[in-house]
Structure formats: C-alpha cells, structure tokens
Amino acid sequence: MDVSGILASQASKYKSIAVEKDVPLEVDVGSLSATDLNPIEEEGYKIDLEEGLQNTARDGVQALISALFQLPTQSTADGPLAMLPPPKTLLPRAKPLPKPKPPTKWERFAAAKGIQKTKKDKKVWDEVRQEWVNRWGMRGKNKEKEEQWITEVRANADIDHDPVKAARDERKARVAKNEKQQVQNLGRAAGGTRSDRKQEIVKTLASSRISTASMGKFDKKLDGEKKLRGVKRKFDPTEEPGESEKKKSLALISKIDREGPSKQSRHNHAGKSDDVLNVRKAVRIASKGKGGVALGRELGGGNRPNVRGGRGGNSKRGGKR
Amino acid sequence: MRPLTEEESKAVFTKLANYIGKNLVHLIDRPDEPYCFRLHKDRVYYVSESSMRLGISVARPNLISLGTCFGKFSKGGKFKLHISSLDYLAQYAKFKVWIKPNGEMPFLYGNHVLKAHLGRITEDTPEHQGVVIYSMNDVPLGFGVTARSTIDTRKLDPTAIIVFHQADVGEYLRDEDTLF
Numbered sequence: 001m002d003v004s005g006i007l008a009s010q011a012s013k014y015k016s017i018a019v020e021k022d023v024p025l026e027v028d029v030g031s032l033s034a035t036d037l038n039p040i041e042e043e044g045y046k047i048d049l050e051e052g053l054q055n056t057a058r059d060g061v062q063a064l065i066s067a068l069f070q071l072p073t074q075s076t077a078d079g080p081l082a083m084l085p086p087p088k089t090l091l092p093r094a095k096p097l098p099k100p101k102p103p104t105k106w107e108r109f110a111a112a113k114g115i116q117k118t119k120k121d122k123k124v125w126d127e128v129r130q131e132w133v134n135r136w137g138m139r140g141k142n143k144e145k146e147e148q149w150i151t152e153v154r155a156n157a158d159i160d161h162d163p164v165k166a167a168r169d170e171r172k173a174r175v176a177k178n179e180k181q182q183v184q185n186l187g188r189a190a191g192g193t194r195s196d197r198k199q200e201i202v203k204t205l206a207s208s209r210i211s212t213a214s215m216g217k218f219d220k221k222l223d224g225e226k227k228l229r230g231v232k233r234k235f236d237p238t239e240e241p242g243e244s245e246k247k248k249s250l251a252l253i254s255k256i257d258r259e260g261p262s263k264q265s266r267h268n269h270a271g272k273s274d275d276v277l278n279v280r281k282a283v284r285i286a287s288k289g290k291g292g293v294a295l296g297r298e299l300g301g302g303n304r305p306n307v308r309g310g311r312g313g314n315s316k317r318g319g320k321r
Numbered sequence: 322m323r324p325l326t327e328e329e330s331k332a333v334f335t336k337l338a339n340y341i342g343k344n345l346v347h348l349i350d351r352p353d354e355p356y357c358f359r360l361h362k363d364r365v366y367y368v369s370e371s372s373m374r375l376g377i378s379v380a381r382p383n384l385i386s387l388g389t390c391f392g393k394f395s396k397g398g399k400f401k402l403h404i405s406s407l408d409y410l411a412q413y414a415k416f417k418v419w420i421k422p423n424g425e426m427p428f429l430y431g432n433h434v435l436k437a438h439l440g441r442i443t444e445d446t447p448e449h450q451g452v453v454i455y456s457m458n459d460v461p462l463g464f465g466v467t468a469r470s471t472i473d474t475r476k477l478d479p480t481a482i483i484v485f486h487q488a489d490v491g492e493y494l495r496d497e498d499t500l501f
Contacts, residue, residue, distance in 0.1 A: 236324045238359075238377055245324065245357055249349045252330050256338065278445050 015058070017066055025063045029071065030087030034060040104185040142171060322361040322376060322384060332400040333358060333365055333391070337410075339451035340402075340464060344413035361386075364393045364501075365400070367409065386501045403500055404463060404488040407453070411461035414453035416443045418465075418484055425456050429491040434465065434484035436477050446471045452484060463489030 019025060026035040036056055045052045071082040103111070110117070123132040124141050134140045145151070145167040153163055187197060206228060210216045216228070236245075287295035325333060338345050348356065348367070355370045361384060368376070368388025376387045389409070392402040402410075420428060424438020440457050448470045454462050465484040474483055492500060 235326065238323055239374060240324070243355070246349055246355060249330065249334075249358075250346065252327065253334055253338075253345055253349070256331060256334055257343075281444070 015062075017062060019059045019063045019066075021059070025060060027063050027067045028088045029064070029067050030085050031089050031091075032064065032084075033089065034064040034067075036060055102189040105181070105188070146171070322359050322366075322373075322381065322387070325358050325360050325365065328398075329360065329365075329394065329400075330358065332394070332398070336392070336400050336402055337406075340410045340415070340453060341413040342415045344415070347413060348409060358391070359388070360394070365391045367391050367406070390501050402464070402488060404490060404492045405500060407461050407464065407488070407490065410464055411453050411455070414464075416446045416450050416452045416467075417455055418442045418446075418452045418467075419455045419457055419459075420462070422457060425462065428454065428462060428486065429489050431486060431489060431491060431495070433468075433482040433486045435479065436474060436481050436483050437479035439474070439483050442471055442474070442483075444471060448473070451487075454484065454489075461490075463487070463491075 021036070021038050023037045026037065028034075036059065040056075041052070068082050071084065073080040073082055075081075109115075120135065122135055124135050125131075126133045126141065136142045139147075146164050151163040153161060187194075190197070192200075209219070209228060212219055283292045283295065287298075334345060337348070341348075356367060357370055357373060359366045359368055359373055359376075361381075364386075366386070366388040367390075372387060376384060389405055390403055391406040391409075392400055394400055418434065418439065419441040420434055420438045421440045424434065424440075427438065428434055434454065443452070446452060446467055448467060450467045451464060452467055453464045456462055463486070465487045467484055468482050469477065474481075477483075
C-alpha cells in the first residue's frame with residue numbers, strides 16, 4: 001500500500017517547522033524573543049502587506065517555539081516546564097543608576113587613615129560550649145556576661161551592685177550610641193548645615209501646631225512650650241527726612257523700566273520705543289513721502305549740490321529711526 | 322497711614338505706567354512740592370508731604386482720607402485704580418481716546434466704548450493699552466483699556482468694543498460711599 005500520497009497531502013496542510021532564511025533568525029530564548037534581520041522584500045510587501053507581515057511573524061514564532069522545545073524540561077503538576085537560560089539581549093535600565101550613598105563619618109575617617117574594612121563572621125566559636133554561636137542576637141556572645149550563672153564582683157563593690165544589670169545597661173548604651181550616630185549620618189547625608197535643619201524643624205513644628213481643627217487653640221500644652229509668634233511686619237517710617245523717599249521711588253521706577261514691560265505690552269511694543277511719537281511716520285508726512293534726507297536738504301536751503309548716485313539709498317535709511 | 326512697601330509700590334507704579342508711561346517720574350519728581358504715596362486702610366493716597374505731615378497727628382481710626390485717593394489694594398494684593406486718580410492720569414496720559422457726544426452718556430453709565438462712539442484715537446495705540454477717555458471738547462471722562470490696536474479698529478463693525486471700561490466720572494455718584 002502506498003501512503004506517500006496521503007503523507008504528502010497531510011504535510012502540505014501544515015507548513016514546515018524548519019525556518020529557512022538567508023540570514024538565520026536570532027533567537028534569544030531567555031527573553032522569549034526572535035529577531036529577523038533579513039531585509040524586507042519590497043514587492044511582496046507592496047502586493048499584500050498583511051500577508052507578508054503574518055508570514056514574517058509566523059517564521060519568528062516558529063523559530064522561537066522550536067528553540068523552546070530543545071530546552072531541558074522539568075516535569076511539574078501543570079505539565080513539563082522548559083528551563084529558560086538567562087537572556088542574551090542586553091536591555092537598557094528603566095531607571096537611572098542609584099546614586100552612591102554619601103560616606104558615613106566612620107567611612108570618611110577610615111578612608112583618611114587607610115583602614116581596610118574587615119568583614120566579621122556572624123558566628124563565633126564558643127570554647128566553653130564547643131560550638132558556633134551568634135556574635136549577637138539570640139543567645140549571642142555579647143550577652144555572655146548577662147547570662148552566666150556566676151559573676152565576679154569587686155570586693156569594694158556597692159551592696160546593691162547588680163553585675164547582670166550593669167552589663168546589660170552597658171550593652172544597651174552601646175546600641176543607643178550607634179543609633180544616635182546612624183541618625184547623625186542620615187542628617188549629614190541629607191545635606192544642609194545643622195542650623196538650616198533646625199530652622200526647618202522649627203518651621204514644621206510651628207505649622208503643625210496650627211494644623212488642628214481648632215488651629216491649635218484647644219491642644220494640650222506641653223511643658224516649656226512657647227507661645228507661637230507670627231512674623232512681625234516692618235514698614236518704613238511714615239515720615240522720612242529729606243529726599244530719601246523720592247530717591248527710593250525713582251530707583252524703583254528705573255528698576256521696573258530695566259526689567260522691561262510686562263509680557264503683554266512687550267508683545268505690543270515689539271521693536272518700538274516707549275515714545276508715543278512714531279518718528280518714521282512723522283518724517284514721512286513732513287517730507288511728503290520723500291524721506292528724511294530730502295527733508296533735511298529742503299530745510300537746509302536747497303543751495304547744496306544735488307548729490308547723485310551712491311547716496312540714493314540714504315533717503316530710505318534716513319526715514320527709519 | 323504708612324508708606325508703601327517695595328512690592329506695593331511696584332504694583333502701583335506698573336499700573337500707573339500702563340496709562341502714563343515714563344511720565345510717572347513727573348508724579349514723584351515734582352518741581353512745586355514733594356509728593357508721596359501713602360497707604361491707609363488698603364487705599365493708596367497721593368499726597369503732598371506737607372499735608373502728609375499734618376495727617377500724621379490724626380489717629381488711624383479717625384483719619385478718613387487725605388490727599389488724592391489713587392486706588393485701592395484688593396485683599397489678594399492687586400492694585401485697582403480709582404476714578405479719583407483721573408486728574409493726574411489725564412494730565413500725563415500717553416494714549417488718548419475721544420468719544421463723540423452721543424457716546425458720552427453710555428460711557429458714563431459704565432459701558433464699554435463702542436466703535437460707533439469713537440471720535441478720535443491716538444495713532445498707533447497698541448492692543449490692551451491703558452488709555453484715558455475724553456469727550457470731544459477735551460474733558461476727561463474716565464479711563465479704560467483698548468480692546469484692539471488702532472489699525473485693527475478700522476476693520477471692525479460699529480458695534481464692536483474698542484475700549485474696555487475701567488472707571489468713569491459717573492462713579493463719583495454711583496460709588497460715592499466706597500470711592501475715597
């Protein structure tokens with residue numbers, strides 16, 4: 001029995017899974033993308049753009065899926081999962097690189113002194129217990145003195161001296177000191193001088209005090225809280241000696257002049273002086289359209305020799321301001 | 322009564338300069354007697370220094386008015402010129418508009434100036450320029466702001482607005498209570 005005809009007809013129904021291209025497709029399985037670098041066929045696109053695009057897309061997807069089926073798989077409850085390799089395509093960052101943190105006070109000191117940072121292990125060896133224990137934290141080594149069952153006490157110690165409490169207080173004080181330094185580092189990193197920051201805090205505090213429903217009227221007063229004072233406005237004295245006020249006003253007027261007129265009037269006055277008199281127009285009317293030079297010649301008495309040639313253009317220029 | 326702060330002076334001067342331009346200097350630098358601007362109850366008064374000195378001795382609640390009221394500051398800090406400043410504006414105005422006798426009454430009732438009522442206008446007046454409005458026999462009637470430049474007015478139909486009304490002498494009667 002010859003089934004080659006049936007097979008051939010079956011095969012012709014489906015396109016080949018092998019994608020033949022002049023330039024092989026670049027498939028980046030990690031980011032599930034295929035890139036077709038072949039130049040587009042202009043005629044094919046002109047005849048049927050939709051068909052051409054669909055063919056290109058189909059080839060790309062076919063190549064990608066063929067590549068996916070060659071990957072090692074892992075069987076899960078939901079079916080086999082292909083293990084994607086890391087993506088090859090380098091994509092630009094969506095966000096700019098984070099700015100380096102400003103160094104802390106210790107880091108600056110260590111850099112100046114050339115002190116290398118040594119990483120401490122979290123675990124330390126405990127000789128007594130013969131095991132690795134935490135340096136700090138749960139059953140940490142730093143709590144050794146507080147947890148030991150017997151403690152040496154100096155002979156002249158107070159009668160109420162509690163060695164466990166003393167050790168604990170010392171440890172807590174170290175933590176508190178570190179936290180304080182951390183806050184100071186953050187403040188330094190935020191920028192600005194200390195007085196600036198203080199001023200800002202005072203301002204925030206003042207605005208928060210009048211930000212309740214009663215504008216701070218029925219708030220509980222804290223100990224040592226001062227009454228809020230607004231900004232005192234200061235005005236010049238009503239009467240000023242001599243011409244100082246006049247001078248001040250004239251200076252202000254010239255300052256306004258220098259800054260230029262408002263946007264609107266600047267638009268109107270584009271290229272014009274502040275003067276109401278339109279000089280060009282006035283000259284044109286006075287000289288009956290002949291221009292400034294002709295007018296000057298007329299007024300000069302007309303006994304001057306009539307210059308021709310090169311100065312012909314001057315009458316026009318003379319008309320302008 | 323107090324002198325204006327720099328910001329307030331700036332608001333007043335720019336508003337005045339819109340009508341009288343550089344002639345503003347003549348208001349301050351007067352040959353006859355030194356004059357100054359004073360603020361009292363949000364109103365700006367243009368007053369000679371001698372009468373200002375007399376006014377100092379009057380307690381603030383008792384002082385009703387002094388000199389010439391030029392305008393007032395709104396609560397938002399904008400300065401609005403009052404009609405009482407017309408004497409000085411008319412004296413130094415840069416751009417002027419004369420209206421025909423039949424347009425005088427509509428303007429004095431607070432309406433804008435229409436093209437039909439326009440008698441004469443200063444040549445080359447730009448758009449949105451402060452202008453002082455006169456009757457045909459040169460009596461100042463008020464002031465306003467041009468809606469169009471002189472050239473553009475030629476194409477307009479007679480009912481078009483040429484000058485937006487800002488203040489007119491009719492306000493002396495209409496706003497008698499609040500003007501000064």
